[in-house]
Every structure is written in structure tokens, then in C-alpha cells.
Amino acid sequence: MKTYIPNKFIVDRDPERCIQCQVCVNQCSFDANYYDAEDDEVKSREENCVGCHRCVVFCPTQALTIRKNPLDYRENFNWRPEVIEDILKQAESGAMILTGMGNDKGYRVYWDHLVLNASQVTNPSIDPLREPMELTTYLGSKPDKVELDSNNLKLKTKLAPQVKLDIPVIFAAMSYGAVSINVHESLARAATEAGTLWNTGEGGLHSKLYKYGANTIVQVASGRFGVHQNYLDAGSIVEIKIGQGAKPGIGGHLPGEKVSSEVSLTRMIPQGTDALSPAPQHDIYSIEDLAQLVYSLKEATNYEKPISVKIAAVHNSAAIASGMVRAGADIIVLDGFRGGTGATPKIIRDNVGIPIELALASVDSRLRAEGIRNRASIVVSGGIRNSGDVAKAIALGADAVYIGTAALVALGCTLCQQCHTGKCAWGICTNNLTLTKRINPDIGSRRLANLLRGWSLELKDILGGMGLNALESLRGNRLSLRGIGLTDTELKILGVKMAGD
Amino acid sequence: MRDLTEISNPYSDGKIIDSCSIFGMMDTSGKCFSGKDITKAIGNMHFRGNGLGGGFAIYGLYPEYADYYAFHIMYLSKDSQNQVESFLKENFHVVVTDEIPTQPTPAIINPPLVWRYFLEVDMGKCVLQEPDDYVTEKVMQINTCMDGAFVFSSGKNMGVFKGVGYPEEIAEYFCLNDYQGYLWTSHGRFPTNTRGWWGGAHPFNILDWTVVHNGEISSYGINYRCLEQFGYLCTMQTDTEVVAYIIDLLMRKHGLPIEIVAKIMAPPFWDDIERLPQDERELLIALRQVYSSMLLNGPFTIIIAHQGEMIGFTDRIRLRPLTVGVKGSMLYLSSEEASIRLISPDLDKAWIPMGGEPIIGRLATENQKQFITGVTEVRTGNKLR
Ligand code: SF4
Ligand code: SF4
Numbered sequence: 001m002k003t004y005i006p007n008k009f010i011v012d013r014d015p016e017r018c019i020q021c022q023v024c025v026n027q028c029s030f031d032a033n034y035y036d037a038e039d040d041e042v043k044s045r046e047e048n049c050v051g052c053h054r055c056v057v058f059c060p061t062q063a064l065t066i067r068k069n070p071l072d073y074r075e076n077f078n079w080r081p082e083v084i085e086d087i088l089k090q091a092e093s094g095a096m097i098l099t100g101m102g103n104d105k106g107y108r109v110y111w112d113h114l115v116l117n118a119s120q121v122t123n124p125s126i127d128p129l130r131e132p133m134e135l136t137t138y139l140g141s142k143p144d145k146v147e148l149d150s151n152n153l154k155l156k157t158k159l160a161p162q163v164k165l166d167i168p169v170i171f172a173a174m175s176y177g178a179v180s181i182n183v184h185e186s187l188a189r190a191a192t193e194a195g196t197l198w199n200t201g202e203g204g205l206h207s208k209l210y211k212y213g214a215n216t217i218v219q220v221a222s223g224r225f226g227v228h229q230n231y232l233d234a235g236s237i238v239e240i241k242i243g244q245g246a247k248p249g250i251g252g253h254l255p256g257e258k259v260s261s262e263v264s265l266t267r268m269i270p271q272g273t274d275a276l277s278p279a280p281q282h283d284i285y286s287i288e289d290l291a292q293l294v295y296s297l298k299e300a301t302n303y304e305k306p307i308s309v310k311i312a313a314v315h316n317s318a319a320i321a322s323g324m325v326r327a328g329a330d331i332i333v334l335d336g337f338r339g340g341t342g343a344t345p346k347i348i349r350d351n352v353g354i355p356i357e358l359a360l361a362s363v364d365s366r367l368r369a370e371g372i373r374n375r376a377s378i379v380v381s382g383g384i385r386n387s388g389d390v391a392k393a394i395a396l397g398a399d400a401v402y403i404g405t406a407a408l409v410a411l412g413c414t415l416c417q418q419c420h421t422g423k424c425a426w427g428i429c430t431n432n433l434t435l436t437k438r439i440n441p442d443i444g445s446r447r448l449a450n451l452l453r454g455w456s457l458e459l460k461d462i463l464g465g466m467g468l469n470a471l472e473s474l475r476g477n478r479l480s481l482r483g484i485g486l487t488d489t490e491l492k493i494l495g496v497k498m499a500g501d
Numbered sequence: 502m503r504d505l506t507e508i509s510n511p512y513s514d515g516k517i518i519d520s521c522s523i524f525g526m527m528d529t530s531g532k533c534f535s536g537k538d539i540t541k542a543i544g545n546m547h548f549r550g551n552g553l554g555g556g557f558a559i560y561g562l563y564p565e566y567a568d569y570y571a572f573h574i575m576y577l578s579k580d581s582q583n584q585v586e587s588f589l590k591e592n593f594h595v596v597v598t599d600e601i602p603t604q605p606t607p608a609i610i611n612p613p614l615v616w617r618y619f620l621e622v623d624m625g626k627c628v629l630q631e632p633d634d635y636v637t638e639k640v641m642q643i644n645t646c647m648d649g650a651f652v653f654s655s656g657k658n659m660g661v662f663k664g665v666g667y668p669e670e671i672a673e674y675f676c677l678n679d680y681q682g683y684l685w686t687s688h689g690r691f692p693t694n695t696r697g698w699w700g701g702a703h704p705f706n707i708l709d710w711t712v713v714h715n716g717e718i719s720s721y722g723i724n725y726r727c728l729e730q731f732g733y734l735c736t737m738q739t740d741t742e743v744v745a746y747i748i749d750l751l752m753r754k755h756g757l758p759i760e761i762v763a764k765i766m767a768p769p770f771w772d773d774i775e776r777l778p779q780d781e782r783e784l785l786i787a788l789r790q791v792y793s794s795m796l797l798n799g800p801f802t803i804i805i806a807h808q809g810e811m812i813g814f815t816d817r818i819r820l821r822p823l824t825v826g827v828k829g830s831m832l833y834l835s836s837e838e839a840s841i842r843l844i845s846p847d848l849d850k851a852w853i854p855m856g857g858e859p860i861i862g863r864l865a866t867e868n869q870k871q872f873i874t875g876v877t878e879v880r881t882g883n884k885l886r
Contacts, residue, residue: 123717123799124820131818136771138790144731145755146791148784153761155784162790371730374791467719469818470768472789473798479722 005088009051010067011044017063018042024055024064029425029435030418052416054425086346097346100419100429102246102338102383102405105350110357110490111389115499117480119467126469128460134470135456135463137400138162139237139377140306141330160330161306163236165400166195167456168471169390171448172381172404173219173241173310175201176226177254177263177275178342178419179408180436181208183428186411186444188212193445194452199402200226202241202252202277204266210234217308220297222251223277225267229300237331238297239308240290242281245339245382248312248353252277253343258422258431291327298328306330306377313337313359313382314352318366325367325376333402334359336382340405342429343420356382357396361494364397364476373397373476387458396494397476410451411444521554521703522546522668522836523713525686525804527811527862530830533561536677536685542833542840543687544669549836552608554690554702555671556663558654558711559682560808567658569596569619570636575699576614577649585643585650592639593620601662601675608670613699615653615675617660633708633753640707644700645736651700656709658808663688663702671702683864684811686804688713705741707749709807714741715821715836716801727794744803747795759805759812760859765792767817767857804834809864819856826851832862 011032013024020042024033032048033055035041049066056064073081089097119125126133140162147156171187184198184206191198192215199217204226209216218235220227232238243249254263254275264271284290294307301307309324310333311317317334324332336356341349360380367373380393381402393401405415412426419429427438459471468474482499483491491498524543528534536557543555563571572589576582589595597619603612627635640652654661659682662675668689672678688703704711718724718740725735725743731754733746744766751762765788774785789796800820804813813834815823826833826841827850833841838851854860 119719119799123719126818132770132772134771140790142791144791146757146787148757148761153758153784154780155787157787157791159787159790368726368730373730467717467800468798470793470796470798472793473720473723473796475723476726476794477720477722478726 001092003047003088003092005085005092006071007047007049007069009046009049010069011046011049011055012065012067013042013044014063014065017061019061019063021060023058023060027054027058027425029054029423029430029432050416050418051414052418052425053414054412098343098420099346099349099417100341100343100421101415101417102340103349103353104415104417107337107355109383110355110486110494111383111385111392113484113486113490114357114392114481114494114496115484116388116391116395116462116466117482118465123467125467126464128457128464131464131469133460133464135165135167135459137165137168137471139165139308139331139379139399141376142374144374161304163197163306164195165197167452167459168394168398168400169384169452169455170196170217170379170400170402171198171407172339172402173199173201173217173239174342174404174408175203175219175252175254176206176266177203177258177431179429180427180431180439181206181262182436182439182441182444183408183411184209185441186439186448187407188216189441189445190448190452191215193449194456196452197237199239200235203254203263203275204268205231205234206262206266219310220293221277222279222281223275225269225275225277228268232297232301232305235305237306237308238301239310239331239333240281240293240297240329241310242284242290243310243312243314243335244341245312245335245337245353245356246341247344247348248314248337249279250345250348251279255422260431263431287323287327290324290329294328308333308379310335312339312352313354313356315354317354317359318362321363322366322370322372325372329376331377331379331399332363333379333381334363335402336380338383339381340408341419356380356384357393358490358493360393360396360398365495368476387455387462390455391459391462391474392481394471394474395477395481397478399475407448407451410447411439521691521713521715522549522689522840523687523715523802523804523834524836524840525684525713525806525811525813525832525834527684527806527832528830529832529862529865531561531683531864532830533681533683534685535679535681536672538844539685539687540669540672540677542835542844543689544667545840545843546689546835546837547667547669549691550667550689551691552667552670553665553692554663555666555668555688556661556702556704556713557668557672557675557677557685557687558659558661558704558706558713558806559677559680560659560684560709560806561682562660562680563619563658566597566619569621570655570657571660572618572620572655573601573653573660573662574616574618574643575651575653576616579614581647581649582614582616585647588639588643588647589618589620592626593623595620602679603674604676606666606670606674609664609666609674612664612674615662637707652706653700654704654706654711656706656711656808659709659711661704661706661711663704664699665702684806686711686713686806686811701737701739703741704806705739705745707745710745710748711806712741712745712748712803714744714801714803716740716797716803716816717799718743718797718801719799720797723794724797740797740801744797744801744805747797748805751792751795759810759861761788763812763814763857763859764788765795766797767814768796769817769857802836811862812859814854814859815856817857819853822853823860824851824853825860830865832860834860 202221213234221241308331337353
């Protein structure tokens with residue numbers, strides 16, 4: 001069938017600069033560049049280009065420019081080009097449209113409508129270059145009070161297990177299979193260097209990464225891939241994944257082509273078979289079922305590790321979160337609708353779930369109103385882009401944040417949204433061996449650790465500017481935020497005042 | 502219900518910002534003295550206030566009525582006085598009622614009525630409740646529900662005198678030279694925005710606890726939210742109120758000693774904790790984990806007092822001043838050393854404590870000889886003299 005979908009990008013190759021070296025041909029995993037031997041000229045199949053910029057970065061003479069194909073349809077606010085093209089795709093394929101990454105629609109980004117405070121006159125700002133500035137955070141359930149041995153001032157209360165973070169930024173769950181082993185190794189090494197954690201995602205932990213266990217969150221998801229006693233013992237936190245912001249209510253599907261022998265070993269499934277994660281966990285159909293899984297994992301790990309439960313941010317997150325805390329979760333993870341994924345039905349990604357800012361604010365308020373906020377840490381994810389977002393999330397009430405997309409961008413990702421194709425030209429979201437070697441764990445871990453270092457310096461500056469020298473004084477401190485351009489209802493949900501008020 | 506912010510925070514600021522001078526003096530042998538010296542000392546820091554608030558707390562004040570709750574109540578009208586007095590009669594046995602003596606002072610304009618009551622809890626009404634909790638509840642009721650009335654103080658054998666004016670003017674107005682106590686604290690206030698309100702002056706009191714405070718707590722936004730979880734409603738938008746409630750929660754309800762409470766409000770740095778011996782390290786880590794939202798971050802110095810004890814400390818990096826002076830059995834705590842030397846020129850010791858380190862003065866008893874504690878006293882006290 002002839003496709004009616006026009007190409008999205010124009011590959012502009014400056015003939016004056018191009019030396020026919022064919023680097024772009026080799027770099028493009030989407031087959032958009034080729035060498036025409038007859039004409040002795042590198043040419044492009046523009047209909048294949050996804051705009052990932054791999055060729056642009058690697059072209060030695062900067063001969064390439066990728067431009068958007070202007071596609072001037074007759075203007076229509078309802079029937080936008082994307083809408084038209086999605087219909088064309090389905091008319092030609094008869095299938096669901098799959099995509100990668102998180103919701104890219106123009107919904108309000110609340111981070112961009114929140115601003116932070118700074119000290120002037122009545123309290124001094126603190127200079128992080130001269131004074132200690134503390135970002136240390138402990139994840140885990142806390143009691144409301146401690147008891148002491150009255151005669152010798154020794155601690156009598158035994159706290160539930162706590163995991164220490166030197167920076168309140170954790171690498172989000174991305175499974176081995178969806179991303180390559182080199183990405184996992186880069187994340188694990190960077191987390192170890194930065195004193196934070198990374199998350200295995202639902203595909204198990206490769207045997208060569210067990211040595212990073214102290215900095216690892218091991219995930220238990222609906223497919224239970226790669227879950228066994230050693231795996232649970234390896235991590236410092238066990239996370240039950242109920243849902244994911246990019247596809248709330250939807251399971252996962254790792255196509256058989258991506259299940260290589262190594263992936264098969266780690267996931268404990270036959271090579272080449274599709275790895276299907278059911279939409280729900282089939283042993284959790286209600287809150288008391290969740291409590292049973294939480295406590296079975298606590299039993300299995302001897303009550304030595306916090307158990308985390310991750311849900312997608314949805315309409316009644318606050319009530320669900322309260323139930324999760326009562327079901328014994330030590331950490332609750334909320335994933336907003338901008339959270340990324342390796343593959344999701346586009347219609348789900350773009351239409352289901354709510355922004356993380358609102359979910360976080362309402363969950364934190366609810367847990368406080370019920371007097372159970374101390375009983376669980378809150379970790380949020382889904383669209384955290386920089387240290388400013390981190391600071392705002394903490395001020396709204398988060399203990400820490402997860403970053404997934406931002407970490408991949410540090411490794412080269414340009415959000416071309418082709419993760420589901422397995423062709424990622426940056427070698428991130430693929431298990432094709434010629435592509436995966438594009439991520440060198442020595443360099444990958446350096447880039448990730450650098451990112452965290454940069455953010456931690458910025459967080460210290462932000463704190464110091466507000467006259468605070470410990471992160472916990474920002475946590476839940478919504479007076480340090482003001483809203484701009486928000487309605488009264490939005491301000492009320494976020495629990496912040498309008499700027500100027 | 503009366504909206505307190507109408508009075509204490511007319512512009513509905515997130516929080517009232519002020520700064521000030523503080524001074525405390527205690528004779529740890531229990532000997533009582535008049536308000537002459539402390540008035541002179543706090544007056545010496547005149548420029549740290551702006552005349553919009555001054556006050557004093559005195560302990561050992563009413564030995565003849567030591568078993569009764571002494572209420573000092575401010576009224577804006579005769580009506581509110583009648584209303585509160587019938588409320589008191591309903592809930593307490595009123596032993597003595599009198600108007601607190603004052604003298605005309607040029608600087609004090611338009612003062613409210615201030616009355617004093619000695620009360621005994623009506624045990625018929627106070628069932629299933631500690632008398633202290635009963636009294637707290639009644640004080641909150643008067644302060645939040647009754648128009649034109651505010652309880653300055655409600656402890657036994659102590660009292661608070663405060664108002665709008667410089668502290669030395671308040672002392673003159675309330676004739677504080679005529680009173681005797683073994684422990685006095687005082688405060689001169691510099692609010693940046695609040696129009697004068699007598700109830701907004703310091704010391705802040707609940708039961709026999711008083712707090713005077715110089716600071717601007719940057720972590721206020723989380724401190725008050727954390728207290729809400731424990732049922733404390735911060736209605737006055739002041740740091741002092743937050744400090745007072747944290748102390749009430751940690752000391753009275755959680756039963757923690759002041760040394761530990763100071764480590765919660767002004768904790769040592771994680772790096773310093775790492776270097777401590779194991780038991781102490783475990784304790785301090787747990788305190789920071791559990792009470793992270795009660796860390797008072799930003800500049801402050803506070804002097805806390807209750808019967809028999811006076812405690813002073815600063816924030817963890819000492820962004821507001823505190824000087825300690827010791828002369829015989831006398832302990833002085835002050836924003837400025839000059840004020841101490843003005844009334845006691847020949848000190849045994851004077852020093853500046855480390856950030857977050859509590860200086861504690863206690864009434865000496867037979868088996869407790871060490872009545873003033875503080876680490877740097879031993880370490881650097883002599884050097885700084
Ligand atoms: S490498 Fe990426 S940007 Fe370059 S032609 Fe291929 S798909 Fe397009
Ligand atoms: S991970 Fe790869 S395929 Fe996915 S958006 Fe990033 S660069 Fe494109």
C-alpha cells in the first residue's frame with residue numbers, strides 16, 4: 001500500500017562540506033542515509049529519518065542539518081497534522097500506534113509555573129562555598145517519635161530500615177531488555193559514585209552487576225522476570241511496580257527479538273520469546289492483596305530492606321497512596337504522565353494519567369492530614385528535567401525524585417521517541433549489539449555522575465539562597481514556593497500562594 | 502470564631518518577620534532579685550528593637566500562691582473581661598482576682614486592661630485529662646474564640662508582662678522593680694511589618710514555659726506543617742509560636758530532655774555525626790531521621806525557661822548572637838556581651854557557645870552541684886574571658 005504519510009524531517013547535506021565519508025550512513029540505524037556507489041554520493045531516504053541527530057553529531061565536517069518538514073496543511077486546530085498522520089498510520093496498518101518516551105502533549109507543565117524563594121535582609125542566605133550544605137536524605141518509614149533509655153541517653157526505638165542518599169535524585173526503573181546492559185552498567189556505576197541509587201526495572205539484574213547491589217533498587221513487577229532470592233538479597237530496596245506514568249493500567253511487552261541469550265538468562269525466560277508483563281499484578285486485585293505482597297517481600301528479605309510501591313499518578317492517587325502506606329509500604333513512588341517508557345500505546349500515553357506536580361501535592365497533603373506522612377517516604381518521577389524541578393518537587397513534599405528520561409538524555413538520547421523500534425541510534429534503548437556498543441560504560445557512567453554532580457551543586461546554591469543548610473528544611477516547605485499564572489483551584493491543590501501574595 | 506490573624510497579622514503575610522534583643526538571667530541558688538538589673542541590661546540593647554514590643558518573664562514570682570495557675574490576661578474592653586471572667590468561673594475555682602498594678606508612662610499609649618487571676622482546676626470538669634492539658638485547652642479557647650482577650654501567661658509561680666513599647670518602658674509601666682524572682686528573661690522586638698499588638702510581644706508562654714526568641718526561621722513552612730500533624734495549629738504566624746510548640750511536643754509529650762531537644766532543633770552536621778562514638782552516632786542519626794521536619798533552619802537564638810531551668814542556644818551555624826556570662830551562682834544569657842557587663846562587670850567567665858550547643862542553668866540541689874552546663878564553658882571559657 002502506498003503510504004500517504006509524508007516525511008517528518010528534511011536531511012540537509014551541504015555538498016560543499018560533505019566528503020562522502022559515509023559516517024552518517026553507518027551511524028543511522030534507521031536506514032535513512034545510504035551511499036550511492038554509481039553517483040559516488042551519500043544520499044538520504046528522508047522518509048526514514050526520525051530526527052535523532054546521531055548523524056549530525058558524528059558528521060566530521062558538520063555537513064548535516066536536520067530540519068522539520070514544514071508540511072503546511074490548511075490550518076485547523078482540531079485536525080492538526082499529528083492527528084491526520086495518526087489516522088493515516090492506522091488506516092495503513094490496522095494496528096494500535098506504539099511509541100516511546102512520555103506524554104509530549106502541551107499540557108501545563110506546573111514546574112514552569114512555580115518559583116522558589118530567596119533570603120533578603122531579615123535572614124541571611126548561606127554561601128555553599130563557605131558553609132556546609134547538606135543534601136543527605138534517608139528513605140524509609142520513620143516513627144513519630146523516638147524513645148531513649150532514660151539513664152544513659154541511648155536510643156531505645158529501633159527504626160525500620162533506612163537507605164541513605166547523598167543526593168535526592170535516583171535513576172528510575174529501566175529494565176534490562178528495554179535498555180542495554182551497557183546502560184545498566186553506566187547507571188549502576190554512576191549511582192555508586194554519586195552515593196545514590198539506580199533501579200533495575202522489571203527485567204532482573206545481570207549477574208555482573210550484583211556487585212553494585214548496595215546502590216540498587218530491585219523491582220518486582222507483574223511479570224516477575226528475574227525475581228529470585230539472590231536478586232531480592234542483592235538490592236538495598238525492593239520495589240513493587242504496580243503502574244507506570246507512561247502507560248497507567250497497561251502491561252509491558254518486550255518483543256522476542258530483544259530477548260537475547262543474556263536477556264533470557266537474566267529474565268529467566270526462553271531466548272527469543274516475547275516477555276509479556278500482565279497489566280495488573282495477578283496476585284494483587286485489592287489493597288489487602290498488596291499488603292500481602294509487601295509483607296511477603298519483607299519476610300523474604302528479613303525486614304532488612306525498605307519495600308517501595310510504585311504507582312502511576314491517576315485521579316485518586318491520594319486515597320490510593322494512603323492505602324499503600326497502611327498496607328506497609330515504606331516508600332511510595334508516584335510516576336506522573338510525563339514519565340518515559342520503552343514502548344506504550346500512544347493513545348494511552350497521551351490521554352491517561354495526571355501531572356506529577358498535582359499528584360505529589362495532593363498525596364503529601366493527604367498523608368499529612370491523616371497523620372501518616374512519616375510512615376513512608378515519597379519519591380516522584382515523570383518529567384523531572386533539572387535541579388530546579390528537583391527543588392520544587394522537594395518543596396511540594398517529595399523526599400527524592402527519580403530521573404529516567406533526563407538520565408538517558410545525559411547518555412545521548414534526543415527524545416526521538418523510537419524506543420519501541422529497538423533501533424535506537426544512540427545505542428540506549430536497543431539490544432542490537434552493533435548499537436549497544438555505542439554506550440561505553442566508562443564514558444556513560446562519567447556523563448551520568450557529572451550530571452548528578454552538577455545538580456547537587458545547583459541544589460546547594462538553591463538551598464543556600466533560601467537560607468537553608470539542610471535539605472529536610474525544604475522538604476514540604478511550600479511557603480518557599482509561589483505560583484505564577486495559576487488558577488485558584490490549581491494553587492489550592494498545590495498548596496502554594498500566588499506570587500506577590 | 503475570632504480570626505487571630507486579624508489582630509496579629511493584618512496583612513496576612515505567610516509569617517510575621519521580626520528580630521530583636523534577648524536577655525536572660527538566673528540565680529541558680531534560687532535567690533530572688535528585682536527587675537532593676539534586667540531592665541538596665543535589655544535597655545542597653547535599645548536599638549535592636551523598634552518600640553513595637555517588649556516583655557519579661559519572671560519565675561519564683563508568686564511563692565504565696567505557688568500551687569495555683571497564675572493567669573495574666575489582657576482585655577481590650579470591659580465586655581471581653583466580663584465574658585472571660587464568667588468563662589473562668591465556669592471552668593476553674595478562682596482564688597484571687599486583681600488588676601495588675603501599672604503606672605502612667607509617657608511612651609505607653611492606649612494600653613489594654615491587664616488582670617491577674619490565681620486559679621485552681623475544677624477537678625469535676627477535668628476528668629480523663631491531665632490538669633496541664635486542661636489548662637492549655639482553656640487558654641487556647643480564650644485566645645482563639647474570645648474577642649478582645651489574650652492570655653499573657655498561665656503557669657504556676659511565674660508570670661509574663663509584655664506590651665507594645667520598648668522593654669524598659671514596659672518594665673516601668675508594669676512597675677517591675679517591685680517584683681522579685683530568681684529567673685528573668687526579657688525581649689525587645691523589631692517586627693518588620695506588624696502594627697503593635699500587645700499579645701504579639703514576647704515572651705511567648707504556655708503553662709510555665711516561656712520562649713524569647715531572636716530569629717527568622719527559614720524552615721517555618723515545614724515546621725508548622727509538621728506540628729499540624731501532631732494537632733498544633735499555628736495561628737499567630739510567628740517563629741516563636743513554632744518554637745514553643747516544638748518544645749511542648751518534644752519535652753512534655755515525647756518526654757525528651759532539653760539536651761536532646763536542642764540536638765533536634767539545631768542538629769550537628771552529618772559529617773560531624775559520622776565521627777562520633779557509635780552509641781551517640783546512632784542516636785543523632787535517628788534523631789535527624791525522625792525529627793527532620795523539626796530542624797529549625799535559619800538564624801535564631803532562643804532562651805527557653807520553665808520552673809527551675811533556663812536554656813539558651815543558637816541555630817546550628819550561629820547566625821544570631823548569644824553570649825554567656827557566669828558570676829558566682831548567676832548565669833546570664835544575652836544577645837550582646839556589653840549588656841551583661843553593664844550589670845555585672847566582673848564576670849567569672851564569658852564566652853560565645855558553639856552553634857546549636859545548649860547552655861543550661863538549673864536550680865542547684867543537694868545532689869546536683871553542676872548547675873550550669875555547656876561544653877565550651879569548659880573548653881574555651883577561660884580563654885575568651
Ligand atoms: S541518524 Fe537520525 S537524524 Fe540522522 S538521518 Fe538517521 S534518523 Fe535522521
Ligand atoms: S532512547 Fe534512543 S530511540 Fe528512544 S528517544 Fe532516545 S535516542 Fe530515540
